[in-house]
Amino acid sequence: MTGVSAAAPARPAVTTAVLIALGVVYLVWGSTYFAIKVAIGSIPPLGMLAVRFLVAGALLYGVLRWRGLPAPTRQQWGWSAVIGTLLLGGGTGFVTLAERDASSSVAALMIAVSPLFAALFASLWGEKTSRREWLGIGVGLLGIVLLNLGELRATPTAAVLLILAPICWTFGSQWSRHLTLPAGMMNSAAQMLTGGAVLTVLSLVFREPWGTPTAASVWALAYLIVFGGVLAYSAYTYLVAHARPALATSYAYVNPVVAILLGVFVGGEQVGPLGWVALGVIVAGVVLVAWPGERR
Numbered sequence: 001m002t003g004v005s006a007a008a009p010a011r012p013a014v015t016t017a018v019l020i021a022l023g024v025v026y027l028v029w030g031s032t033y034f035a036i037k038v039a040i041g042s043i044p045p046l047g048m049l050a051v052r053f054l055v056a057g058a059l060l061y062g063v064l065r066w067r068g069l070p071a072p073t074r075q076q077w078g079w080s081a082v083i084g085t086l087l088l089g090g091g092t093g094f095v096t097l098a099e100r101d102a103s104s105s106v107a108a109l110m111i112a113v114s115p116l117f118a119a120l121f122a123s124l125w126g127e128k129t130s131r132r133e134w135l136g137i138g139v140g141l142l143g144i145v146l147l148n149l150g151e152l153r154a155t156p157t158a159a160v161l162l163i164l165a166p167i168c169w170t171f172g173s174q175w176s177r178h179l180t181l182p183a184g185m186m187n188s189a190a191q192m193l194t195g196g197a198v199l200t201v202l203s204l205v206f207r208e209p210w211g212t213p214t215a216a217s218v219w220a221l222a223y224l225i226v227f228g229g230v231l232a233y234s235a236y237t238y239l240v241a242h243a244r245p246a247l248a249t250s251y252a253y254v255n256p257v258v259a260i261l262l263g264v265f266v267g268g269e270q271v272g273p274l275g276w277v278a279l280g281v282i283v284a285g286v287v288l289v290a291w292p293g294e295r296r
Contacts, residue, residue, distance in 0.1 A: 018243050021235040025251045028232040030258025033107050034266075035228065037099050038220035044208035045096040048221060050199035053088055056229025057192030064186050072182040072190050079179045080187070083172050084195030090168025093199060098161035107162055112144040114252040115289065117170040118245040125178055133246040133289050140253040140285025146278035170249060173240050188234040246289045253282045 039048050065071065072080060095107050115137045119129040129137075181187050213221075239248040257279055 014243070014247070018239065018247075021238045022243075022247070022251070024235040025232055025239065026254040027258060028227045029236075029251055030255040031262060032224060032228040032232070033095075033099070033255065033259050034262050035220040035223050036096055037103075039217050039224060040096060040099065042211065042213045042217040043221065044203065044210060045100065046093065046199050046203035046206065047208050047210065048217075048224075049088065049093055049096055050196050050203050052221060052224045052229055053084075053192040053196030053199065056225045056233070057189050057196055059225075060185060060230050060234070061189040061193060064189060069184075069186055072186060075180055076182045077190060077194065079176075079181055080190035081194035081198070083176045083179070083181065084191035084193075085198045086168045086172030086175075087191065088195030089198045089202070091165050091172065092169075093202075094161040094165035094168065098158040098165070100158070101155040102158040102162065111162070111166050111169075112141060112252045112256065113163075114166040114170050114249040115140065115246050117166050118174060118249040121171050121174040122245040125174065127245060129244075129246055133244070136250075136285045136288025137246060138285075139288060140250070140282055143278045143281030143283075143285055144253065144256055146274060146281060166252070170245075173248070174245060176237075176240060185234050185237075188230075188237045191237070192229060192233060250286050250289050253286050257282055 036048075043051075095111065099107055119133070119137065122129065182190050236248070236251075260279070
């Protein structure tokens with residue numbers, strides 16, 4: 001574990017690269033809730049995730065090694081396995097299992113507490129969240145509640161899984177900032193490979209039944225591998241290392257917006273006046289979190 005100075009770390013600036021990474025995570029991960037729902041329609045959830053991350057990790061690892069990047073050390077592989085298990089096995093895994101009994105919009109709603117957990121866990125390592133960021137977190141949560149008011153549909157088991165998911169994800173994300181992990185995109189590749197291996201073991205332990213997947217599930221899995229895995233997960237690991245915790249997890253507010261828009265324009269769903277008001281509130285919360293201000 002790397003050392004942490006006694007003084008609180010300086011708050012990273014919002015650079016162009018950070019904004020691009022945010023855009024990728026906002027849009028792509030917002031669509032993956034729907035893609036996961038389609039994929040597990042005919043593919044077992046843990047097995048689907050294992051294939052998703054093993055293939056995505058192998059593709060990314062192969063490209064990086066071909067470009068001459070060094071392989072992770074034994075210590076880096078070990079810590080990558082720990083973080084990969086927390087983020088992909090606990091975070092994404094619990095969400096995927098929950099979506100068997102909950103709608104994708106409800107899943108996105110529950111994950112919206114991620115910035116709150118991120119701010120709380122960051123305090124364990126001396127990082128502070130400003131009053132304006134706390135206000136933005138509160139406003140964003142209010143928007144999520146308005147967006148889903150009267151439309152919550154989830155079993156008690158799914159609700160518990162959707163609470164555990166952001167706890168695993170945000171704790172792993174904040175812990176990873178203080179561990180010896182591979183640099184750059186090799187960090188993403190190592191976490192996906194090790195996390196995918198853990199998910200493979202879990203799928204075998206629980207003896208998930210495999211049948212013949214539908215074309216829709218196969219296409220959804222391919223989308224999750226390329227966009228949700230290689231592209232968006234790499235963008236997120238960059239954010240964890242270069243952005244404030246509240247900003248890095250602000251995708252949790254935007255993801256439900258993307259999910260709703262997909263439902264309207266792809267699935268033919270209807271959004272009432274309260275829904276559009278909620279979207280505006282969510283955007284306001286993100287602006288409060290992302291807007292540069294005094295470093296305190």
